[in-house]
Amino acid sequence: MQVLVVGENLLTIEDVIRVAHQQVKVALPESSEWRTLIQRGADFLDQLLEEEGVIYGVTTGYGDSCLVEIPPHQVHELPLHLSRFHGCGLGQNLDLVTARAVVVTRLCSLARGYSGVSFALLERLVWMLNEKIIPVIPSEGSVGASGDLTPLSYIAGALVGERDVYLHDQQHIVPISQVYAEKKMSALVLRPKEGLALMNGTAVMTAIACLNYKKSEQIALVSTLITAMNVLALEGNPSHFDEVLFAQKPHQGQQRIASQLRTWLNSEVQTAHQSPRLQDRYSLRCAPHIIGVFEDSKVWLRQFIENELNSSNDNPLIDPVNLRVLHGGHFYGGHIAQAMDSLKIMIANIADLLDRQLAQLVDHKMNHGLPRNLTGSSPERLALNHGFKAVQIGVSAWTAEALKQTLAASIFSRSTECHNQDKVSMGTIAARDASRVILLTEQVLAALCCASVQAIQLKGLSKNLTQVLTQFQNWVHESFTFVEEDRPLQNDLQTLVDRFEQLQFLHCDAFNALNMENDYAC
Known part of the structure; x- marks a missing residue:
């Protein structure tokens, strides 16, 4: 099967279609320039945290709560709370093809290197696509600004081990925790800002x-x-x-x-x-x-x-x-x-x-x-x-x-x-x-x-x-x-x-x- 590299080159509509229909596998770039770019963003965030800088959604609450300061010892819990309180989507679930399109669309955005996410997060999204373990995403609950927060929370929730996924096909829905247990894998621990980076974007509507x-x-x-x-x-x-x-x-x-x-x-x-x-x-x-x-x-x-x-x-x-x-x-x-x-x-x-x-x-x-x-x-x-x-x-x-x-x-x-x-x-x-x-x-x-x-x-x-x-x-x-x-x-x-x-x-x-x-x- 052909491999689509996501991260350095622009994707086309047809690329998203190929991934959605499981016609290609997905990979991240091998170039040292790209990997350095990703790492610099993550390191810069760490540096700001050490210096106790004020970063929206990292050391503050979200949206109207941006004036609420998060104590340093709770900063690492904030992404988990973001994924949890947005778990209120309703309506018909996106079908498997659409859900795969959403995951690769979000991966494309984050892999550009301007979201401050870790290489580990990008790897886990690639793993989901290639292993055909795709979050189940309710279709309703987004107003399309501040991004597709609620539907995208189901990707974040799956990464941290708390939501359901399509396992290989649309008929087989299981808790992601079961998948992690069977594969002897740990759920991803989201770094500061990674919950926001996953959810605060236009991936659902674009997919x-x-x-x-x-x-x-x-x-x-x-x-x-x-x-x-x-x-x-x-x-x-x-x-x-x-x-x-x-x-x-x-x-x-x-x-x-x-x-x-x-x-x-x-x-x-x-x-x-x-x-x-x-x-x-x-x-x-x-x-x-x-x-x-x-x-x-x-x-x-x-x-x-x-x-x-x-x-x-x-x-x-x-x-x-x-x-x-x-x-x-x-x-x-x-x-x-x-x-x-x-x-x-x-x-x-x-x-x-x-x-x-x-x-x-x-x-x-x-x-x-x-x-x-x-x-x-x-x-x-x-x-x-x-x-x-x-x-x-x-x-x-x-x-x-x-x-x-x-x-x-x-x-x-x-x-x-x-x-x-x-x-x-x-x-x-x-x-x-x-x-x-x-x-x-x-x-x-x-x-x-x-x-x-x-x-x-x-x-x-x-x-x-x-x-x-x-x-x-x-x-x-x-x-x-x-x-x-x-x-x-x-x-x-x-x-x-x-x-x-x-x-x-x-x-x-x-x-x-x-x-x-x-x-x-x-």
């Missing part, structure tokens, strides 16, 4: 943002493939994606979506046999304009997310070069909040686009010769069968819920902690909202995958598709078979959703045939 970004790339790709299939099934006009036409509106991402549709539809051939209709409905004609908003936003979304990923975002920072304590507000997750609030709108719009396409496919008044509700039944059994009627209702429900989730979380700042945290980012809630919108949109995608393939087969076009659409059709057929007689489609749909959630489409043979840009690949 979720990395996963959301990658899933959104997949949604954009699959929705474009589905649109191509539906243009064919609905006898649409490929000329709507003409190169000269799109050159006149120079959004590069939008142009890229139009180019994909031209290629996958083999538009030069199709145009010669196109429908006599001059203009298709907007959900076909304007698909590049809708999907293209995300495609064009990928540049700044990636910049926001990766800058946050590769930042030192706790407080105070410990400057190991100039030997200074720097008090600031880098725990504030405003950039992730903005990215996720924007992303969920883009993705919900794609869900709405596909919902409208399905409405065309199932309605015999506008589907240009397809049977009612895409039923594949024989004429003698047509009255009994209702095909995709309920699926279309389900898609409408999932789309409505996705749209409802798009209200910006960042505008709901709350004053907390005795008005010390009087303006907060809500970045973690924004990221969780975006995750929900993405899952709902994946459910819409799953339904449209089945409906589009069904429509293509009903029109007798299965053998006339371009190579890419043939590969996509085959990928869908791994989970879905043609609906002739009515049957429950729950398992077909859920299997497709699960494959999206595991990013399997980006790894399958269909993707290899697309010859797309490298940034689609995990």
Whole structure:
């Protein structure tokens, strides 16, 4: 297995994805320069303690309690208390993939050398990832400024031997104390500031943002493939994606979506046999304009997310070069909040686009010769069968819920902690909202995958598709078979959703045939 070195080089979204999906092991740098940097920060903190310097969160209480002095003989107990009193998270636990992403994201920040942590702490985080011993982290309880304090306390708590962990897989949850006992290991004793360094940062929202970004790339790709299939099934006009036409509106991402549709539809051939209709409905004609908003936003979304990923975002920072304590507000997750609030709108719009396409496919008044509700039944059994009627209702429900989730979380700042945290980012809630919108949109995608393939087969076009659409059709057929007689489609749909959630489409043979840009690949 490949090894990802964390500490000296910038990580990418794809690096986080690889660690989250257990595709690489993790290691710390071997260079003496990096190790010296880490040690200088830890030594500087020790020096300040010996000189009885006042250091926020080390010799003082936290937040509004920063004026409370901690007696020297109790300084070493403070990190343990921080991890304990923040152990109040509720809600659904982060799944194993997300929790792994959180751990490597926190490791990336601390390994930059400006948090004053010890080499031993960094090693223990690497050990967790490589041994597949991952803290169980409740998803709710962070306002996204002063960092993801409560959810990140579950990492700190696990390190000191007091919380539960996923052991190897998501089904096996055990107390970390049991793991330490079985491995004859001691729990980590946190040094002064290490509890704060672990918890006072943006790792949860940033990790979720990395996963959301990658899933959104997949949604954009699959929705474009589905649109191509539906243009064919609905006898649409490929000329709507003409190169000269799109050159006149120079959004590069939008142009890229139009180019994909031209290629996958083999538009030069199709145009010669196109429908006599001059203009298709907007959900076909304007698909590049809708999907293209995300495609064009990928540049700044990636910049926001990766800058946050590769930042030192706790407080105070410990400057190991100039030997200074720097008090600031880098725990504030405003950039992730903005990215996720924007992303969920883009993705919900794609869900709405596909919902409208399905409405065309199932309605015999506008589907240009397809049977009612895409039923594949024989004429003698047509009255009994209702095909995709309920699926279309389900898609409408999932789309409505996705749209409802798009209200910006960042505008709901709350004053907390005795008005010390009087303006907060809500970045973690924004990221969780975006995750929900993405899952709902994946459910819409799953339904449209089945409906589009069904429509293509009903029109007798299965053998006339371009190579890419043939590969996509085959990928869908791994989970879905043609609906002739009515049957429950729950398992077909859920299997497709699960494959999206595991990013399997980006790894399958269909993707290899697309010859797309490298940034689609995990």
